Amino acid sequence: MKIVIRILLSLVVLIIVLVAAVFAMRFYNTQKWGFDGDMEDVNDLSIYPEVFEGGTVEHFEHGAANGFHFIPDDPNDAEPIAVFGGSEGSPNTDTAEFLAENGYEVYAMFFFGADNQVDELNRVPLEFFGDFLEYADLAGTDITLLGASKGAELGLVLTNYYDEINNLILYTPSSYIFMGLSFEGDMASSWTYDGEELPYIDLSQSDFGAFARTMFDFAVLNPVKYRETYESAVEMNDNSEAARIDTGSFDGQALLIAGGDDAMWQGDVMAKQIGEDLGDNAQVEIFEDAGHLFLGPTALAGMMMGGTEEANVQAGEDSDRMVLEFLEENAVN
Template sequence: MKIDIYNIEALASEKIKIKICELSPNSKLRISMKMELPWCTEEEYSSYGVFVSDEKGEVDLDLNSPVEGTYKVADSMGLIYSLKKSRSQGKNIAENISINEPIIMNMVFESDDEKREINLKRLFKTEDVIVKNICEKNFSGQLFYKEKSNGKTVLMLGGSDGNMSSLSLMAAPLASKGFNVLTVPYFASKGLPDKLEKVPLEYFEKIFEWIETNEITNCKEILLHGTSKGGELALLLASRYKQIKKVVVIEPHAYCFQALNGMMSGNNVSSWSYRGQSIPYIEVDNNIFFEDRKHAVENGIPFGFASTYKKSIERASNKEEARIKVENSEADILMISGKEGNIWNSYDGCLEILHNLKKSNYKYKIELLIYDKMGHPIPIPYIIPISETLSMNMMKGVFSSGGTIEGNVKGQFESWKRTIEFFMEPLSQKLKK
């Protein structure tokens, strides 16, 4: 057999193409894949597909659906996005994340009379990306950059888990495209709140000043990338600081919310503060969560937090006060959300933001990407198996972040591609209405 693989060594977020020739016509071909994440080799993931060659003795994974396997539709990425855990020592893949070593994906091709083995090398960054630890008086973080960058600097804000190392999985590939990418914590770090409560917005003023004056970044126009709770923060910052000129938010919301501590209610304060005062917020009633979880478990369906947020907003008497005034921004904004998100009701929030921006005759570019079968995945494709983040056994039931494996990977890939394009585009001046 002859095996042609496009992008056999490439960034982990990029697609591969696989075509096999010189097989016996109408014969079966089994392709299996095994993979370990380089920082957690104790956990193994596997997938497979069985294919039937055509009259020419060819199998093209972008044209041929498997007749059996871990995925169902024609797609050269199917073996990667359908990876599921096949061996485990109970290690947590969210710990000790490192981008220093690539992912090696072992592929075995088995026909009736031949067996071949090929390894894919999936990189987190190109060789010219430099990772520099930043330890300033006022903040710490990591800067990902090339010596010859495109001159654009993205400040990347993660979600409520506060896992800084997971941001490198997005920052490094983005820096590989030529951007300077700065990742910073906003809680659980020196000089910051231990929990995600009353995070001071003025902390970011120091970071903005550093970006504007540092010899590597040295730019007056700030680009923000925020995921989930980091999306809430990014929109809040953009509404208050005019130097922010582009914002990409993934699964954001339209409101500021109460500080939370895991699945239990935190103090009766906001997640955010300014000059020591809580920024107005929607109180989250966790009794809703426990009632909805009980109903879901009794009926054998997955549960999440989306209904908790939706009902808490409906009950709130201070919605306008707690609403993020995105219309005060002077930034181009790209919002990305899945219709089936189950962490919170981001889809509803995005529609509300869009409605308010149109109503206020917003003068800058606004774009909303919606994906029908996407839930609340990480914003970059083909790195962490979706089976790991889609659902898990919890509290005598199944917790789900929402959507399907196929829907999530489609949203991941298309929105990540659009994110890079969006950041590359020239800043819009005030749009004429």
């Protein structure tokens, strides 16, 4: 009996020590990373600009298309640019404003979460892009598409359905279609066309060790590194080839930009894969010391982005220059 009691007491002490260790790590990581859980509501239209230096901004909504039209007072003679953000759901208006200040007409768009769209990044109907072309009267007109992260995945997918996409600029892109992100646990493809889900990589079919490390990071409030999960899911899914994004329909020029220390997913590897598929039509630029975002922070919203602050900022400045050079060469009439 005494032995049993000692064992139980030892287990209680062990549990107390483990709980204390978890709370200590949570406190440490909160102080280190400063995550407060508050994120800007990207669907609040009041946070977006109505003017920029050298032009105006108009909100538009048509069918399932929703976004902002950046109109320069003195526009370049160039094809218009469609811009997407990533899985945070923003229309990437900072990039749109940068381009518009350099004379380009830009449409910055939501692809989920807006009033006339699906609520989550899950089973997003690609036909919203056709609604955009109809609204902007751009059907049959060459356009450049710029996407970042999940928006880059979307951009490459759209080339299989809309011939209007003449040039691509993809930041930390994906060469695969990955599963959608649903807080309701509805596991499905990110994208649909004509009511049918496109083949996708299921992230639940990934390495258990990667899953366990992710859960541990969640528990102790350490920024989560998702890259290993994405990499192992590509290796472990039986339909990886079916989920690979076809590039055969795209015959324009592409600028593919990624960080070599991307902690979110293997954006550098996938940029090179896309570049190999497109051959001479692709320019691939890898910033070896940069992470997923070229903004500075190495972690954001509880997720590890990678890189160093200095390398990320430098990659942002250098990639801005590359984008303008690419547009001058390929998008200006």
